[in-house]
Amino acid sequence: MTLxxxxxxxxxMGPTASGKSAYALELAERLGGEIVSVDxxxxxxxxxxxxxxxxxxxQARVPHHLIDVREPWQPYSxxxxxxxxxxxxDAILARGRIPILAGGTGLYFRALLDGLADMPEADPASREAITADADARGWAALHADLAVVDPAAAARIHATDAQRIQRALEVQxxxxxxxxxxxxxxxxxxFPxxxxKLVLSPADRAVLHARIEQRFDVMLGAGFLDEMRALRALPQLRAHPAPLELPAVRAVGYRQAxxxxxxxxxAATFRARAIAATRQLAKRQFTWLRREVDARWFDPLAQRAQLDDAVAGFIGKLAP
Incomplete structure (x- = not known):
């Protein structure tokens, strides 16, 4: 066997609100690493x-990468x-440091670790036609269209995932x-x-749901709605013909806000809808994560010692 x-x-990896970011920060400080956001x-x-x-x-404590690289009205594939x-x-490795990839966007992880097909570039005219069709009939109807021409893709893509439905129909x-x-x-x-691969997830789904709810209430208290008002006031978003179809605005919580x-x-309905959308995101993330057959799963609270042991066994002794 070649070494x-x-x-x-x-x-x-892991579902939203599972503690990935906090553990990534801690690991980066203990290992002399840098964080690459996969979100x-x-x-x-x-x-x-x-x-x-x-x-x-x-971000000052540990270098972070792939954060704030686009304006909210710009696409990013x-x-x-x-x-x-x-x-x-490559730059992190050249500095002799350890890259720590942290996030929950499965498509980003797949593109980075496994590669993507050499598919055609986005076509504005085609996308405009698909969006107009969705405005008239709804994304669920377009998902049904996709199921006819590409059953395999439709089985993987949720009926409310407008971005992926649009791309699949566009390519076809x-x-x-x-x-x-x-x-x-x-x-x-x-990959260099x-x-x-470590999946951080509470073993009890109810614990994750409680964390999602608590975190959203903290966000509200921290001024999330003021942040949303500032985004809505941006001239580029005010002038956009369909701002709710922008990937940034479709981010969980933002569309509901x-x-x-x-x-x-x-306000009560908004809160309930945002929390429900976040739970649905976590459900989709679990579907992706279960396909990562070479990943090791840990409850970040109940199995913290085992999680640290897995890292130490791979990297070497962890610094205190």
Whole structure:
């Protein structure tokens, strides 16, 4: 067997509100590492409180990468993320430090660690037509259309995941081939490091649900709605023809806050909808995580010693 001499890298995966960010920060300080965010909301400037973005103090304690790299009205694809993350990881390794990948965006992790198919670029005209169709019939109807032309993709994509439904239909219409075919043909580029995949998740789903609810209330108390008002006031968002379809605004909690400030519901209903949307996000994340057959699962509270042992066994002795 050939000895794998690549440097080491840790991937901290898990559902939202599972404690990934806190453990990543602690590990980075103990190991002399740097954090690469694998989160599709943290890439956007202005999405701070509602996205649970690391604070300025936390970012000053440990270098963080792939945070605040786009404005909230700008697109940012998984392919762009993979490219930018590889640049950051190569630089971290060149400094002799350990990259710690932390986040819950499965598509970003797959793009980075496994590679993406060489699919066609986004086509504005096609996307505009699909969005207009969705406005007229709803995304559930478009998901049903997708199930006809690409059952495999429809089975993986939730009926409310507008971004992925749009992309799957776009690729199929542009090329005449299902996006699932393109994805099966993805070219793997060897990752530059050995990766220890760790999934952090409370063993009791009720504990996670309680953490989600508590964290959202903390966000509200910290000024989440004021943050949303500031985003809505940005000229680029005010001028956008369909701001609720922007990936940044579709981030969990933000869409519900936007609708609340539009007067679509009362405060109690807004809170309930945002918490429910976050739970649905966690459910989708569990579906992705269960496919990571080489990942090791730990309850970050009940199994903290075992979690530390797994890291120490991979890296070497942990600093106190």
């Amino acid at each position: 794998d001499t690549r440097p080491r890298c840790i991937a901290l 599709s909301a943290l890439v956007y400037r202005g999405l701070d409180i509602g996205a649970a973005k690391p604070t300025r103090d936390e 998984a392919a762009e993320f993979a490219r930018d993350a590889r640049v950051a990881i 219409r542009l090329t005449g081939r299902p996006i699932s075919d393109w994805q099966r043909e993805s070219t793997r580029v060897r 490091a050995r990766v220890l 936007w609708e609340f400030l539009d007067g679509a519901c009362d």
